[in-house]
């Protein structure tokens with residue numbers, strides 16, 4: 001089966017109703033005490049915080065799309081990332097993380113430092129820096145590529161090669177939220193684990209929060225036993241149902257997000273008030289060659305820098321009429337936001353990483369590209 005066929009059919013081969021049922025139930029009823037034997041073999045459901053048939057369908061589909069053995073769903077992307085890290089590292093262990101990373105992931109790793117876990121924030125786009133940061137106690141390398149919000153890429157395969165060469169037990173995880181498995185499949189490049197904020201493109205409509213981890217069956221069943229069951233960050237079955245519905249159109253949506261983003265990026269690149277555009281699909285993007293090699297497309301996310309400081313940024317953000325001034329990404333609507341004061345507000349040393357007062361992030365939606373461009377054009381004229 002190919003990508004879209006998998007997204008639509010995996011886990012739904014034998015059923016009378018066309019749309020998947022929603023198991024909006026906290027518990028599952030037993031007939032015999034001996035049914036606990038079935039539970040132990042994973043053949044019967046007990047309680048939704050452990051597992052649920054609607055969640056299982058979502059987990060099966062996303063694992064198939066990423067090419068992993070198993071998946072596990074959480075209440076949000078951050079619930080998934082925190083569950084993964086807590087299942088892999090303990091006090092005295094070491095994590096290497098991409099330096100420019102989603103703000104809450106950065107804060108989570110800072111919090112872990114308070115629990116006795118060492119964290120090195122490294123420019124993972126430079127493979128030699130990753131190699132230099134490796135220690136005897138390194139347990140996890142966490143990559144976000146492209147990074148949020150400057151779209152900087154890490155070469156997943158090159159990082160896997162240097163890390164595994166030194167210590168094959170180090171787990172390499174990739175946050176694949178921006179690209180989705182349609183445009184990037186880290187496991188095929190040698191990574192061990194993929195995490196997602198399913199709140200974004202996987203859901204696609206901005207109406208359900210969720211997080212997913214995909215990896216080996218052993219890792220995922222361990223996470224279910226420990227971090228899911230005992231920390232309890234389970235996804236709501238209705239959200240899983242919405243995300244399953246979203247997955248069925250993921251390929252067509254991603255194609256359109258990318259087509260629109262490319263048109264918007266080219267428009268911005270030519271605009272006299274725009275100083276710089278960060279979009280991996282532009283020939284001017286410093287890692288364009290890596291983007292073509294590592295990804296199957298360039299996605300729908302871009303950032304751009306304008307002249308005129310905070311006041312100019314404010315005028316654009318407040319001046320748009322079709323684009324929505326909001327955080328998050330991956331929705332049908334184009335979203336525009338200001339990383340400096342919003343998503344990356346508490347990020348240390350922002351300017352050094354290119355997160356300036358003049359940086360604006362766009363999640364290009366599914367509207368007609370001409371309308372998005374006209375809207376940005378009139379907003380830029382207000383500067």
Ligand SMILES: Cc1ncc(COP(=O)(O)O)c(C=O)c1O
Pocket residue numbers: 076077078079102104105144148175177178196197198199209210211328
């Ligand atoms: C790249 C990335 N990873 C993780 C998250 C966290 O996901 P959630 O908001 O679903 O917890 C986000 C949220 O914006 C994100 O952009």
